[in-house]
Amino acid sequence: MDMNSIPGLAPGCRLHPTQDVLLIPEGTLKLNGPTRDILTRLDGRRSVTAIVDDLLQGYSGANDDEVRRDVLGLLERLEQRGVVRT
Amino acid sequence: MMTPNDTSNPPLASPLSLIAELTHRCPLHCLYCSNPIEMQRAEDELSTEDWKRVFQQAAQLGVLHLHLTGGEPLARKDLPELITAARDAGLYVNMITSGVGMTEDRLSTLVEAGLEHLQLSFQDLDETSANHIAGTRAHAIKLALVPVLKRFRLAFTVNLVVHRMNLDRLEDFIALAEDLGPDRLEIAHVQYYGWALKNRSLLMPTEEQVHRSLPIVEAAKERLKGKIHLESVFPDYFGSFPKACVGGWGRQMMLIDPIGQALPCHSAAVIPNLFFDNVRQHDLAWIWQASPAFQRFRGDAWMSETCLECPRKERDFGGCRCQAFMLTGDADAIDPVCSYSPHHELLQTLRKPSPELLPIWRGRASSEEVPVSQPCR
Numbered sequence: 001m002d003m004n005s006i007p008g009l010a011p012g013c014r015l016h017p018t019q020d021v022l023l024i025p026e027g028t029l030k031l032n033g034p035t036r037d038i039l040t041r042l043d044g045r046r047s048v049t050a051i052v053d054d055l056l057q058g059y060s061g062a063n064d065d066e067v068r069r070d071v072l073g074l075l076e077r078l079e080q081r082g083v084v085r086t
Numbered sequence: 087m088m089t090p091n092d093t094s095n096p097p098l099a100s101p102l103s104l105i106a107e108l109t110h111r112c113p114l115h116c117l118y119c120s121n122p123i124e125m126q127r128a129e130d131e132l133s134t135e136d137w138k139r140v141f142q143q144a145a146q147l148g149v150l151h152l153h154l155t156g157g158e159p160l161a162r163k164d165l166p167e168l169i170t171a172a173r174d175a176g177l178y179v180n181m182i183t184s185g186v187g188m189t190e191d192r193l194s195t196l197v198e199a200g201l202e203h204l205q206l207s208f209q210d211l212d213e214t215s216a217n218h219i220a221g222t223r224a225h226a227i228k229l230a231l232v233p234v235l236k237r238f239r240l241a242f243t244v245n246l247v248v249h250r251m252n253l254d255r256l257e258d259f260i261a262l263a264e265d266l267g268p269d270r271l272e273i274a275h276v277q278y279y280g281w282a283l284k285n286r287s288l289l290m291p292t293e294e295q296v297h298r299s300l301p302i303v304e305a306a307k308e309r310l311k312g313k314i315h316l317e318s319v320f321p322d323y324f325g326s327f328p329k330a331c332v333g334g335w336g337r338q339m340m341l342i343d344p345i346g347q348a349l350p351c352h353s354a355a356v357i358p359n360l361f362f363d364n365v366r367q368h369d370l371a372w373i374w375q376a377s378p379a380f381q382r383f384r385g386d387a388w389m390s391e392t393c394l395e396c397p398r399k400e401r402d403f404g405g406c407r408c409q410a411f412m413l414t415g416d417a418d419a420i421d422p423v424c425s426y427s428p429h430h431e432l433l434q435t436l437r438k439p440s441p442e443l444l445p446i447w448r449g450r451a452s453s454e455e456v457p458v459s460q461p462c463r
Binding site: 021 | 102150151176178180202203239240241242243269270311312313314315317
């Protein structure tokens with residue numbers, strides 16, 4: 001996964017409509033902090049860069065590099081767990 | 087929400103998952119079948135409307151995951167309708183299937199209805215042995231189904247059920263699963279409940295087999311990281327402390343059997359003097375909160391002094407009640423898997439290799455395969 005990758009949720013994974021959890025096969029992942037904001041932007045069309053740009057519009061005063069690193073790090077961890085695919 | 091009688095215990099949380107045993111009809115006759123020895127009859131099964139009501143009540147109660155199982159769920163002609171109803175209610179829908187009776191058209195209908203995750207089990211890597219364990223010719227059908235599954239957008243889990251007859255081939259068995267390319271891989275040791283208990287002496291692995299298998303599983307986990315998510319269930323007969331069976335009695339899940347009885351776990355019916363309330367008479371929230379069967383081992387009031395004083399009770403909730411009963415004859419006893427149990431030596435004996443016995447298949451009057459549409463008796 002890099003900034004040009006186009007991530008999406010893996011089959012069988014979806015955000016719970018009201019609770020802060022990601023429903024996955026045989027379980028749930030709790031969504032902390034801005035995770036939900038990131039995951040709702042995974043549409044299988046936008047790159048990580050585009051997702052970060054979109055997020056930054058909503059976070060005034062955020063450090064761009066930090067956000068980039070955090071988003072990429074989170075998506076990589078979720079990819080390792082098998083719930084995000086590129 | 088109501089709290090259990092014992093006020094020293096925390097307030098009752100919602101169940102997270104509902105296991106719907108849609109039917110006990112099954113084209114397979116696995117030696118390790120976990121269904122009860124006395125199966126429910128097809129004519130007594132819940133109706134479509136009953137199940138729809140149950141799914142709505144489950145979602146309202148806070149259940150997130152629905153596991154459609156059986157028997158073989160495909161034996162229910164109303165399966166697509168049930169899946170639609172479950173999704174409309176807001177549940178995540180998983181189905182555990184033998185694959186026998188599945189076609190591309192049927193699968194397409196199920197996915198369209200909202201099926202999100204499908205689990206397919208394999209009995210061995212070699213066809214003759216796999217069919218022997220399943221008690222029918224299913225292996226080739228399962229293999230042929232995999233490329234079809236992959237044309238659809240749904241999560242796919244391969245379950246490898248392991249025991250003495252196939253554990254020595256675990257490395258190759260995992261390689262087969264890897265070739266099938268699932269999203270998830272579960273390696274589960276047989277649990278000795280229901281029918282499986284009849285074949286325990288035949289299926290129980292040796293201690294040596296279990297110890298050889300552990301590094302193989304760990305290596306596969308590492309190797310498949312990021313590719314296939316691997317989960318394994320250690321056979322608790324070989325442990326020193328009990329498992330948190332079903333996440334604790336009446337804590338996380340409920341099971342509805344084909345005729346509507348609500349059980350705290352798959353095999354709770356083995357425990358004497360438990361009456362299971364039925365979804366035909368009560369709604370799920372009432373059953374969860376007040377049904378005596380669910381209250382029976384909730385909290386710690388029933389526990390022995392040993393367990394009450396043990397900090398592990400917060401983790402294992404006293405282990406498995408069915409196992410305690412099946413091995414000691416007392417459902418309140420300390421789970422014998424626990425090294426603090428006075429019956430722990432029973433496990434030592436069971437772990438020793440026993441003479442090979444003949445397999446006992448369930449409901450197999452002849453070598454003929456039972457069509458999915460027919461009740462299997």
